[in-house]
Amino acid sequence: ESPEGRTILEFRSSLPAYKEKEAILSAILRNQVLIISGETGCGKTTQLPQFILESEIESVRGAVCNIICTQPRRIAAISVSERVAFERGEKLGESVGYKVRLEGMRGRDTHLLFCTTGILLRRLLDDRNLIGVTHIIVDEIHERGMNEDFLLIVLKDLLARRPELKLILMSATLDAELFSSYFNGAATMKIPGFTYPVRTQFLEDILEMSGYRLTPDNQIDDYGQERIWKMNKQAPRKRKSQIASSVEDALRAADLSDYSLQTRESLSCWYPDCIGFNLIQYILCNICEHERPGAILVFMIGWDDINALKEKLLTHPVLSDPSRVLLLMCHSSMDSLEQRLIFEEPEDGVRKIVLATNIAETSITINDIVFVLDCGKAKKSSYDALNNTPCLLPTWISKVSVQQRRGRAGRVQPGECYHLYPRCVYDSFAEHQLPEILRMPLQSLCLQIKSLKLGSISEFLSRALQSPEILAVQKAIEYLKTIGALDENENLTILGHNLTMLPMEPKLGKMLIFGVIFNCLDPILTIVAGLSVRDPFLTPLDKKDLAEAAKSQFSQDYSDHLAIVRAYEGWKDAEKDLNGHEYCWKNFLSAQSMRVIDALRMEFLSLLKDIGLVDSNTSSCNAWSYDMYLIRAAVCYGLYPGICSVVHKDTSFSLKTMEDGQVLLHSNSVNARETRIPYPWVVFNEKIKVNSVFLRDSTAVPDSVVLLLGGSISKGDTDGHLKMSGGYLEFFMKPAVAN
Ligand code: ADP
Numbered sequence: 117e118s119p120e121g122r123t124i125l126e127f128r129s130s131l132p133a134y135k136e137k138e139a140i141l142s143a144i145l146r147n148q149v150l151i152i153s154g155e156t157g158c159g160k161t162t163q164l165p166q167f168i169l170e171s172e173i174e175s176v177r178g179a180v181c182n183i184i185c186t187q188p189r190r191i192a193a194i195s196v197s198e199r200v201a202f203e204r205g206e207k208l209g210e211s212v213g214y215k216v217r218l219e220g221m222r223g224r225d226t227h228l229l230f231c232t233t234g235i236l237l238r239r240l241l242d243d244r245n246l247i248g249v250t251h252i253i254v255d256e257i258h259e260r261g262m263n264e265d266f267l268l269i270v271l272k273d274l275l276a277r278r279p280e281l282k283l284i285l286m287s288a289t290l291d292a293e294l295f296s297s298y299f300n301g302a303a304t305m306k307i308p309g310f311t312y313p314v315r316t317q318f319l320e321d322i323l324e325m326s327g328y329r330l331t332p333d334n335q336i337d338d339y340g341q342e343r344i345w346k347m348n349k350q351a352p353r354k355r356k357s358q359i360a361s362s363v364e365d366a367l368r369a370a371d372l373s374d375y376s377l378q379t380r381e382s383l384s385c386w387y388p389d390c391i392g393f394n395l396i397q398y399i400l401c402n403i404c405e406h407e408r409p410g411a412i413l414v415f416m417i418g419w420d421d422i423n424a425l426k427e428k429l430l431t432h433p434v435l436s437d438p439s440r441v442l443l444l445m446c447h448s449s450m451d452s453l454e455q456r457l458i459f460e461e462p463e464d465g466v467r468k469i470v471l472a473t474n475i476a477e478t479s480i481t482i483n484d485i486v487f488v489l490d491c492g493k494a495k496k497s498s499y500d501a502l503n504n505t506p507c508l509l510p511t512w513i514s515k516v517s518v519q520q521r522r523g524r525a526g527r528v529q530p531g532e533c534y535h536l537y538p539r540c541v542y543d544s545f546a547e548h549q550l551p552e553i554l555r556m557p558l559q560s561l562c563l564q565i566k567s568l569k570l571g572s573i574s575e576f577l578s579r580a581l582q583s584p585e586i587l588a589v590q591k592a593i594e595y596l597k598t599i600g601a602l603d604e605n606e607n608l609t610i611l612g613h614n615l616t617m618l619p620m621e622p623k624l625g626k627m628l629i630f631g632v633i634f635n636c637l638d639p640i641l642t643i644v645a646g647l648s649v650r651d652p653f654l655t656p657l658d659k660k661d662l663a664e665a666a667k668s669q670f671s672q673d674y675s676d677h678l679a680i681v682r683a684y685e686g687w688k689d690a691e692k693d694l695n696g697h698e699y700c701w702k703n704f705l706s707a708q709s710m711r712v713i714d715a716l717r718m719e720f721l722s723l724l725k726d727i728g729l730v731d732s733n734t735s736s737c738n739a740w741s742y743d744m745y746l747i748r749a750a751v752c753y754g755l756y757p758g759i760c761s762v763v764h765k766d767t768s769f770s771l772k773t774m775e776d777g778q779v780l781l782h783s784n785s786v787n788a789r790e791t792r793i794p795y796p797w798v799v800f801n802e803k804i805k806v807n808s809v810f811l812r813d814s815t816a817v818p819d820s821v822v823l824l825l826g827g828s829i830s831k832g833d834t835d836g837h838l839k840m841s842g843g844y845l846e847f848f849m850k851p852a853v854a855n
């Protein structure tokens with residue numbers, strides 16, 4: 117064996133999972149279902165599937181074994197398969213492969229396949245018994261993602277039909293009992309682990325020890341979210357969000373008598389809705405200048421605040437010096453070069469700093485971390501079933517997540533963890549995060565249940581590990597009927613059938629489909645991509661007027677959606693002359709968002725080709741029409757029933773929806789600056805409930821658009837109320853052709 121091969125073997129055998137190899141393999145032989153838990157980094161994901169593969173190859177069954185290991189995220193599926201192939205001294209696509217949406221690498225001899233949970237669900241569509249598969253490993257089940265919970269219901273049925281099939285569930289934290297009882301008392305195993313102690317500091321400790329002062333000024337937003345990242349765009353400094361006020365109560369009740377007056381004053385200036393970039397920079401700098409060697413992991417919220425922080429840090433003399441600091445990012449859309457760098461040890465004297473999302477909490481282990489900074493927040497979708505209102509706001513994490521984050525610091529030696537929020541706020545965190553199935557809209561899930569022909573939606577969901585509320589299920593079914601994806605008997609329509617093949621919210625999928633039908637796909641691709649990223653229009657508080665003026669030049673049409681199209685087109689032109697960045701700067705646009713929109717457009721187009729809705733020869737989008745009328749119609753048809761009526765008064769107007777009564781336009785909307793809307797309807801992408809209901813991203817629509825779609829308009833006495841039926845909808849309401 118090569119020296120490299122030996123060191124890999126040494127590394128592998130040093131992992132806690134390796135010491136349990138025989139015990140794990142024999143437990144798998146004896147049990148149909150096995151639940152394995154073990155601390156993050158102990159070797160579950162990279163070693164366990166390998167153990168099975170190796171032992172099957174050694175035995176006579178090698179040629180027939182077929183192991184599928186699912187990951188909640190595509191980045192994990194790819195990086196783990198690369199790692200395992202590397203550990204086996206092979207190229208990817210030999211015995212180890214991967215498959216994610218629109219991408220994959222596998223060969224004739226691939227016996228171990230890493231894939232996303234979604235891919236396995238797709239496979240079940242054509243092959244409900246998973247013929248030939250010998251082992252299914254479902255990883256990261258502690259995350260309780262919607263797809264994973266869904267898959268478990270399906271697999272539970274499948275195990276009865278396939279008694280020789282093995283199911284292994286892997287989890288970072290010990291929730292073993294819940295899963296074990298779900299699978300009729302299945303066997304459980306815990307891989308013992310070891311971590312060094314981690315010294316913990318909450319915000320008050322950080323302030324007390326460092327003497328750093330929080331003032332209103334060093335937390336105020338300025339251009340490009342440079343200094344702080346505001347979590348909630350609705351919450352300018354005066355009006356506090358709900359998060360802020362519940363935190364305020366906790367702070368008021370906290371006993372801080374042991375802390376100095378300066379610390380207490382500082383804490384009263386702390387904004388719970390923000391991430392203080394200045395404080396982070398201060399701590400990072402302090403560690404770099406005064407602390408022992410060791411990498412730093414910073415838990416941020418998402419791709420956008422990570423980018424904004426990185427840009428800020430790169431202007432700092434110490435942190436931007438490549439001979440002292442290696443600054444990296446770890447999030448779900450990083451490329452594989454950057455991914456490799458986060459695992460590598462930097463040169464002597466260079467300190468690695470990784471800015472990460474909660475992906476680094478359990479699914480990616482970076483070994484040499486000694487210092488952790490934790491902002492206490494993560495981007496989580498939540499959902500208000502009663503108001504049918506989804507919201508994608510950063511929220512506080514759970515206590516379990518805090519422990520996970522802290523634990524990242526103690527893998528190689530005693531570590532340090534800085535929590536950037538007060539201890540009393542931590543005390544108010546929930547123990548666990550609610551599983552997605554209990555807090556997310558169920559529309560896509562319901563469509564999947566139907567496309568897998570799993571019978572009645574409510575009956576199926578009643579067999580989940582934890583069943584969603586009946587009200588939430590009913591709302592989802594009702595919505596799918598309203599948009600024409602399900603017929604009266606809950607059967608998939610043609611539209612519904614097409615939507616199941618587009619992995620996005622049904623309304624966005626529907627908008628794409630109508631973009632195709634109305635021959636205006638190009639601008640619709642931009643709109644759908646734009647709605648999938650954070651607001652591409654930046655609104656710094658101190659330059660609010662300028663930013664709004666900049667946005668309004670993109671809109672002469674009473675439409676935020678068309679404003680996205682114009683902004684993107686302008687950026688695209690500027691990019692041709694390499695002026696994209698300057699263009700964004702002048703027009704208060706996020707250059708990052710523009711690049712993501714650009715990439716998503718291509719991805720959506722590939723998806724549409726993949727399912728045959730767009731001719732596979734279509735290479736350029738320019739053949740599509742830019743008829744404003746048709747674009748408006750496609751947007752309207754996608755967003756329906758997200759619609760409200762416009763009621764004009766003398767010099768102003770108000771908006772009403774059926775469910776909420778009067779609603780307000782988000783202050784960022786181009787329509788918020790109008791005094792008159794020349795059309796009777798406004799469609800919107802999203803409702804956000806803060807104190808009132810706010811609409812984000814709206815487009816005004818004339819009656820004729822509704823008529824074009826073949827709908828009928830019925831107006832109530834005073835409150836307009838729109839019901840669409842007939843026309844295109846009728847066409848789609850035909851039952852889907854069985855495939
Ligand atoms: P678990 O699934 O139990 O959290 P993993 O199997 O992911 O653990 O990781 C086991 C070890 O392998 C960890 O120490 C991790 O840092 C290391 N490792 C995983 N992937 C890579 C990689 N791509 N490059 C280098 N080391 C890796």
Ligand code: MG
Nearest residue numbers: 160161478479
């Ligand atoms: Mg893992």
